Amino acid sequence: MNSIDKLTEIFRSFPGIGPRQARRFVYFLLSKKNGYLDDLAKTILEARKDVNTCESCFRYFVSNGTGSTLCSICRNSSRNWSQLLVIAKDVDFESVEKSGAYQGIYFILGGTIPILEKSPETKIRIHELLQTVEKRAKDSILKEIIISMSLNPEGENTEQYIKKALKPFVEKYGLKLSIPGKGLSTGTELEYSDSETIKNALRNRTE
Amino acid sequence: MNSIDKLTEIFRSFPGIGPRQARRFVYFLLSKKNGYLDDLAKTILEARKDVNTCESCFRYFVSNGTGSTLCSICRNSSRNWSQLLVIAKDVDFESVEKSGAYQGIYFILGGTIPILEKSPETKIRIHELLQTVEKRAKDSILKEIIISMSLNPEGENTEQYIKKALKPFVEKYGLKLSIPGKGLSTGTELEYSDSETIKNALRNRTE
Amino acid sequence: MNSIDKLTEIFRSFPGIGPRQARRFVYFLLSKKNGYLDDLAKTILEARKDVNTCESCFRYFVSNGTGSTLCSICRNSSRNWSQLLVIAKDVDFESVEKSGAYQGIYFILGGTIPILEKSPETKIRIHELLQTVEKRAKDSILKEIIISMSLNPEGENTEQYIKKALKPFVEKYGLKLSIPGKGLSTGTELEYSDSETIKNALRNRTE
Amino acid sequence: MNSIDKLTEIFRSFPGIGPRQARRFVYFLLSKKNGYLDDLAKTILEARKDVNTCESCFRYFVSNGTGSTLCSICRNSSRNWSQLLVIAKDVDFESVEKSGAYQGIYFILGGTIPILEKSPETKIRIHELLQTVEKRAKDSILKEIIISMSLNPEGENTEQYIKKALKPFVEKYGLKLSIPGKGLSTGTELEYSDSETIKNALRNRTE
Numbered sequence: 109m110n111s112i113d114k115l116t117e118i119f120r121s122f123p124g125i126g127p128r129q130a131r132r133f134v135y136f137l138l139s140k141k142n143g144y145l146d147d148l149a150k151t152i153l154e155a156r157k158d159v160n161t162c163e164s165c166f167r168y169f170v171s172n173g174t175g176s177t178l179c180s181i182c183r184n185s186s187r188n189w190s191q192l193l194v195i196a197k198d199v200d201f202e203s204v205e206k207s208g209a210y211q212g213i214y215f216i217l218g219g220t221i222p223i224l225e226k227s228p229e230t231k232i233r234i235h236e237l238l239q240t241v242e243k244r245a246k247d248s249i250l251k252e253i254i255i256s257m258s259l260n261p262e263g264e265n266t267e268q269y270i271k272k273a274l275k276p277f278v279e280k281y282g283l284k285l286s287i288p289g290k291g292l293s294t295g296t297e298l299e300y301s302d303s304e305t306i307k308n309a310l311r312n313r314t315e
Numbered sequence: 316m317n318s319i320d321k322l323t324e325i326f327r328s329f330p331g332i333g334p335r336q337a338r339r340f341v342y343f344l345l346s347k348k349n350g351y352l353d354d355l356a357k358t359i360l361e362a363r364k365d366v367n368t369c370e371s372c373f374r375y376f377v378s379n380g381t382g383s384t385l386c387s388i389c390r391n392s393s394r395n396w397s398q399l400l401v402i403a404k405d406v407d408f409e410s411v412e413k414s415g416a417y418q419g420i421y422f423i424l425g426g427t428i429p430i431l432e433k434s435p436e437t438k439i440r441i442h443e444l445l446q447t448v449e450k451r452a453k454d455s456i457l458k459e460i461i462i463s464m465s466l467n468p469e470g471e472n473t474e475q476y477i478k479k480a481l482k483p484f485v486e487k488y489g490l491k492l493s494i495p496g497k498g499l500s501t502g503t504e505l506e507y508s509d510s511e512t513i514k515n516a517l518r519n520r521t522e
Numbered sequence: 523m524n525s526i527d528k529l530t531e532i533f534r535s536f537p538g539i540g541p542r543q544a545r546r547f548v549y550f551l552l553s554k555k556n557g558y559l560d561d562l563a564k565t566i567l568e569a570r571k572d573v574n575t576c577e578s579c580f581r582y583f584v585s586n587g588t589g590s591t592l593c594s595i596c597r598n599s600s601r602n603w604s605q606l607l608v609i610a611k612d613v614d615f616e617s618v619e620k621s622g623a624y625q626g627i628y629f630i631l632g633g634t635i636p637i638l639e640k641s642p643e644t645k646i647r648i649h650e651l652l653q654t655v656e657k658r659a660k661d662s663i664l665k666e667i668i669i670s671m672s673l674n675p676e677g678e679n680t681e682q683y684i685k686k687a688l689k690p691f692v693e694k695y696g697l698k699l700s701i702p703g704k705g706l707s708t709g710t711e712l713e714y715s716d717s718e719t720i721k722n723a724l725r726n727r728t729e
Numbered sequence: 730m731n732s733i734d735k736l737t738e739i740f741r742s743f744p745g746i747g748p749r750q751a752r753r754f755v756y757f758l759l760s761k762k763n764g765y766l767d768d769l770a771k772t773i774l775e776a777r778k779d780v781n782t783c784e785s786c787f788r789y790f791v792s793n794g795t796g797s798t799l800c801s802i803c804r805n806s807s808r809n810w811s812q813l814l815v816i817a818k819d820v821d822f823e824s825v826e827k828s829g830a831y832q833g834i835y836f837i838l839g840g841t842i843p844i845l846e847k848s849p850e851t852k853i854r855i856h857e858l859l860q861t862v863e864k865r866a867k868d869s870i871l872k873e874i875i876i877s878m879s880l881n882p883e884g885e886n887t888e889q890y891i892k893k894a895l896k897p898f899v900e901k902y903g904l905k906l907s908i909p910g911k912g913l914s915t916g917t918e919l920e921y922s923d924s925e926t927i928k929n930a931l932r933n934r935t936e
Contacts, residue, residue, distance in 0.1 A: 131823065
C-alpha cells in the first residue's frame with residue numbers, strides 16, 4: 109500500500125470520518141507547504157510525550173516535562189475534594205468544566221459498559237475507582253460521589269454497575285451517592301418531550 | 316382564483332406546510348374518491364360543532380352534543396384538584412397526559428408572550444388564569460401552581476410574566492409555585508450538553 | 523371515534539404527514555374562526571365539482587362549469603402537437619410547465635409500475651396512451667414521444683414497459699422516441715457525483 | 730500553547746472539522762498506543778516525500794522513489810491522448826476515474842476562480858494549461874478539450890475564463906471544445922427538478 113492510501117486508511121479510523129472525507133484530508137495535507145506537515149507530525153509526537161494520564165482522575169493532561177503525575181485539577185487544593193464526579197470520557201470533563209458549575213474532583217472511567225457485557229471490569233476503570241473512593245473516604249476527604257453517565261441504555265447499565273460496586277463503601281463510610289437531576293434541558297419544548305423526561309421533570313420540580 | 320389555487324393557499328397556511336406540499340395535498344385529494352372528500356368536509360364542519368372550549372381549563376374537547384361545558388379532566392373529581400399545571404398549548408396537554416406523570420388539573424394559556432411584547436395580556440389568558448386561581452384558592456381547593464413553559468427565551472419571558480401576576484395570590488393564600496425540574500433529558504450525552512443544562516443537572520442532583 | 527380523532531386520522535393519510543403533525547393541523551383548525559373552517563370545507567367540495575380530468579392528457583384542471591372536457595393546454599392549438607411528453611404525475615407537469623422549456627402536449631400516466639408488478643396495465647393509463655398515440659400518429663399530428671420518468675428503478679421499469687408497448691406504433695408510423703438527457707444537474711459537483719451520472723455526462727457532452 | 734491545544738488547532742484547519750470534532754480527534758489519538766502515533770507521524774512525513782505533482786496533469790501521485798515525474802495515467806500510452814479533461818481538483822479526478830467512463834488524459838487546475846476575482850490567473854494553473862494544450866495540439870496529439878467544472882456560479886465563471894483563454898488555440902488547431910452533458914442525474918425526480926435542469930434535459934434528449 110502506498111503512503112497516500114495508508115494515510116487515507118489512518119484518517120478513516122478517526123471518529124466520525126468516512127472514506128471520502130479521509131481522502132479530502134490527505135489532499136488537504138498534500139496541498140500544504142512542507143512546514144505544515146512537519147509541524148503536524150512533530151506536534152503529534154510531542155503530544156504523546158507531553159501528555160500524561162493523571163494518576164488521580166485518569167484524564168489526559170499536559171505535563172510539560174515537569175514530571176508531574178497529577179493534572180491541574182488534582183493539584184488544586186482549593187477544589188472541593190469532598191465531591192467526586194464520575195464520568196465516562198475526557199470530553200465529558202471538558203463540557204462540565206466549561207459550564208463552571210462544578211468545583212469538585214473528577215474521575216474518568218475511560219469508557220462505558222455495553223449491555224450484556226460479560227467482563228464489565230475490563231471496560232472501565234472500576235478497580236481504580238474503588239481504590240480512590242476507599243482511600244479518600246477512609247481519610248474523611250470524600251463525602252459525595254456523583255455518577256453522571258449518558259441517559260441511554262449503555263449509560264444506565266454503567267451507572268447500575270458502578271452503584272452496585274460502590275455500595276459497600278457508601279454504606280461503610282456513610283457517603284452520599286447521587287446522579288445529576290433529570291428533567292427539561294435547555295431548548296426543550298413540552299410538546300416534543302418524551303414521557304420519561306416529562307415524568308422526571310414533574311417529579312423533580314423546583315420553586 | 317380557481318378552487319385548486321384557493322385550496323392550495325389554504326393548505327399553505329397550515330403549520331409547517333410550504334407551497335409544494337400544499338400542492339401535493341390538493342392533488343392527493345383530487346385523486347381520492349368523492350366519498351373521501353365529502354367525509355373530510357363533513358368532519359371539518361362536525362369538528363367545529365362537536366368541539367367546545369372547556370370553561371375551566373380552556374382546552375378543546377369534544378362535547379358530543381351533551382351540552383357539557385367542562386372537559387373530561389375538569390369533570391373528574393378524582394383528579395388531584397390541589398395542583399394546577401399551567402401550559403401554553405393543547406399539544407402540551409397531550410404530551411403530559413400521555414406521560415401518565417400528572418394527576419392534577421390543567422390550565423391552557425393559549426399562547427406565549429414574545430420578548431418586548433407591549434400588550435402581554437392580549438397574548439395569553441392571564442385574566443382567566445388569575446380568576447381561576449383566586450376562586451380555587453379561596454375555596455381552599457388549590458395548593459400548588461406548576462408553570463411549564465418551553466425552555467427558550469419566549470417561554471421564560473412568559474413564565475416571568477405569569478409569576479409576577481400570580482404573586483399577590485400566591486402570598487395571600489400561601490400557594491406553592493413551582494416549575495418542572497431542569498436537568499438532563501432522555502438521550503442526553505454530557506459531551507453535547509450546554510453549560511446551562513449541566514449547571515441545572517448538577518444543582519438538581521438526586522439520589 | 524370522536525370528530526377530533528377522526529379528523530386527525532384523515533390528516534394522517536395526507537402525503538408526508540405523521541400523527542403529531544396531523545394533530546397540530548386539527549388544533550390549528552380549531553383555533554381558527556368559524557369562517558375559515560366553512561371556507562375550507564366549501565373549497566374542498568367546490569374543488570371536487572370544479573375539477574375535471576382532461577380527456578386528452580388526463581391531468582386535473584378547473585373546468586369552471588364551462589362543461590369543457592379539455593384542459594387549457596389541450597385546447598391550445600398553438601402548442602406543438604407533434605411532441606408528446608409522457609410523465610407520471612400532475613406535479614411533474616407543473617415542474618415542466620414552470621420551466622418554460624416545453625411547448626408540446628402532455629400525457630399523464632397517473633402512476634408508475636413497481637418492480638415485479640404482475641398487472642402493470644392496472645397501475646398506469648397505458649391503454650389510453652396507446653389509443654392517444656395511435657390516433658394522433660394516424661392523423662400525422664404526432665412525430666415524437668418523450669418519456670420522462672424519475673431516474674430510479676421504478677421509473678426505469680415504467681420507462682421500459684412503455685417503450686415496449688409503444689414499439690409497434692413507433693415502427694408503424696415512424697415516430698421518434700426519446701428520453702430527457704442524462705447528465706449533470708444544476709448544483710452538481712463532480713466530486714460528489716455517482717459513476718452513472720459521470721458516465722452519462724461524458725457520453726452526452728455538448729459544445 | 731500546549732501540544733494538546735496546538736494539535737486541536739491543527740485539526741480544526743482540516744476541511745469540514747469544527748472545534749468539537751478536532752478535540753475528539755486529539756483524545757482519540759491520545760487513547761491509542763504509541764505505535765499508532767508513530768505510524769501516523771511517519772506516514773505523514775513519508776507521504777510528503779513519496780508524493781509528487783505530475784508534471785503533465787498536475788495531480789498528486791506516489792512516485793515511490795522511482796524519480797518518475799509523470800503519474801500512472803500520464804505514463805500510459807494506451808490512454809486516449811486525443812482527449813483532455815480539465816477539472817478543478819484531485820478528488821474530481823478520483824470520481825471520474827472510478828466511473829470508468831473516461832479513457833483520456835486529465836488536467837488539474839488546482840482550484841476555481843471566484844466571481845469578480847481580480848487576478849484569476851493566480852487561482853488556477855491557466856498558463857500550464859495553455860502550454861500543455863499548445864504543445865500537444867502542435868504535435869497533433871490533442872483533438873478535444875472537455876471542461877468539467879461544478880454547475881454553480883464559481884464553476885461557470887471558471888469555465889468561461891478557460892474557454893476564452895483557450896479560444897486562440899481552439900481556432901488555430903481546430904480543436905473540439907466540449908462540456909459534460911447537462912440533464913437529469915441519477916435519482917432525480919422531475920417533481921423536484923429546477924427549471925434549468927428540466928430545460929437542459931429536454932434540450933439534450935436522447936433516443
